[in-house]
Amino acid sequence: MSGDDIGRLKGKECDKLIKDNNLHPSWLHSTLGARREMLNKVRDEKAGFVQQVRSHSEGVLAAAIEEGICEGFIKKTRKRKVGAGGEGGEKKEFLRRLLECSVHITPSGSGVFLGLEGGGEAVFLTCAHCMEGDVDDVDPEGGAVPPPLLGRTVDVVTWKGVTFVAECVAVDEVKDIAVLRAEGGGWEGLEHVVVGTPREKEGVVCIGNPYDWDLEGEKGAPRQNGFLPFHASFGTVERRGVKMEGLGGMIHGCWTYWGHSGAPIVGVEGAGEGGGLRCVGIHNSWNDDNGDRHGVDGAVIIKFLKKKGYGWTVEGGVVEENKEERGRVIDLT
Template sequence: MPRRLRSNRESHPDIDVEIDQGPQIPTHLDRPIRFLTTPAPTPARSPLLLRSPSRLPGITSDDLRILRTKQRRLQRSASLTTQATRELGPWAIRGLSSTLIFAQHEAGTAVCIDARGWMLTCAHCFGETAQEWRAHRRKWLLCYTGLAVQVECQVWDARRDLALAKVVCIEAPEELSSSSSSHPATPVFTFVPLSTSQSTTAPIICIGQPGADDLDKTAYDLIEISKGRLCGLIPDVDPQDNSEIGALKHDAWTYWGHSGAPLLRRADGSLLGLHSSWDDSTGMRHGVPLAAIKAFLSEHLPLDEADLPGPTASARSLEKKEPEIIVIDSSD
């Protein structure tokens, strides 16, 4: 079995950009989060809205400093990032708005797969062991606009290398904070749908965070988009087992910090996999395949559309109850 690498470095190749003329998508997909205000009471499980700027809960002083540094960089580059992403195709902007980066030094990437704020990432982004994960269930993430959200990992599956987290707190503008409105705002998240095809050879884009030892000197943007293609599955390997290395192969450029980055079909922006690792003997990138993602979500993503006002949808909605904290790790 090839050796799994999750923190290696290599040179950054040029990323060519093709203009893909296609149907336009709704403008609200430019926004990672919309805030809807209605006379109806705020849902009981709606995320807490904190007035911006706040002293964020559940974060150390050092990690807060890193978060604010990343946040300022994202805010400064948001319009240019949006412009460059549009040139990759009409659905790339939805992928950008659905992708969030981990705020702490260790980096990592996640993707929203449900309008209620359910985030999918690799299990090892929350911890290499169940013990580590239990100690760090909550993490702060950043949208490409710089907006900060806190998530709680509710399902952690070491074998599939998948984690499911729910947004529990949002650092929102003052006018949207719960203390400054008679009708508190309900957040609705932009998300990517799961692909209806099990293709393992499709052209893709990968959206993720290249890690950096020094945020002031890195040559990469905090969010990089690369193009490539899926390159099939590792022969004779169970696609549900990604514990050693991702069963799905792809050749889109990635760097350490890309773990959990969505692999999106270029044709429609649907989710085909998550980047997870790479093989140091071949240079091939690896990820968690769609089959494992669908099985994981069918077991753990709840069905409860009462959380949101108006018509909503999700990448996959199959259960009606809020999940308990779950650890799936055959080795622990």
């Protein structure tokens, strides 16, 4: 919708856009001119983010490879081989597939593609709190009750700059999991993941959307960090079964920032059952006391997906780890 289109909106039309974009309910009580102005600012912010994604898309794979080199997952001595076929080509293909699986919520938040339903609708996985937006920042004592997360919509973009609107069709706010569905087309070429159970100490890669404004610096004029979208970070599954209020039950070693919530944590073991990369969790939080990065454990996600009728997106269900067959490992060391 163009700025001119927003400028012609009537009151009820503005209110619908405010609700559809999960914006603060206080906006509904502003003048019509103020509502139009605020909607234009939201539109410009989202359009600017999408433009940043599109302008960066040509270099995002190279950036992922370079990050792998810096983190030691791709040895510097083999730098020239990356992308030239053979072992290096395999590593590049793995990262390319991971980028094809990953999506960003505009302008903040992350997710991953699970596949197509029978009717051709695309299904994505993210965190429940990525659906909140400003609408949940309300004063409960004032009688304002946020609408349910189920049915809310978000704008989504792929690493190549393809945009679409996705609706929340299944959610668990306690476990911090949400399934999004998008109708239409344009899904050709997208890779998908299968959700699997993580193994402690296995190597993982995370593709996320680091918010470019510094949210941790001193008070005053905000500054940009220089972060780019679809950032690849590398680490391991460090601990599982962690029980801490407000934090995911799996600790991982991948670097994350504001905006990484919902980002896939993918095992470096090639394809799982069904041909997709193994998504063993999604990032959702970190511990302010020690900096540990936490995610929703793949085993928890599997139970949720099966309960909600999305069992076709998981890797054969949850099995005992000591009986689990390991896939062919892609050596990123």
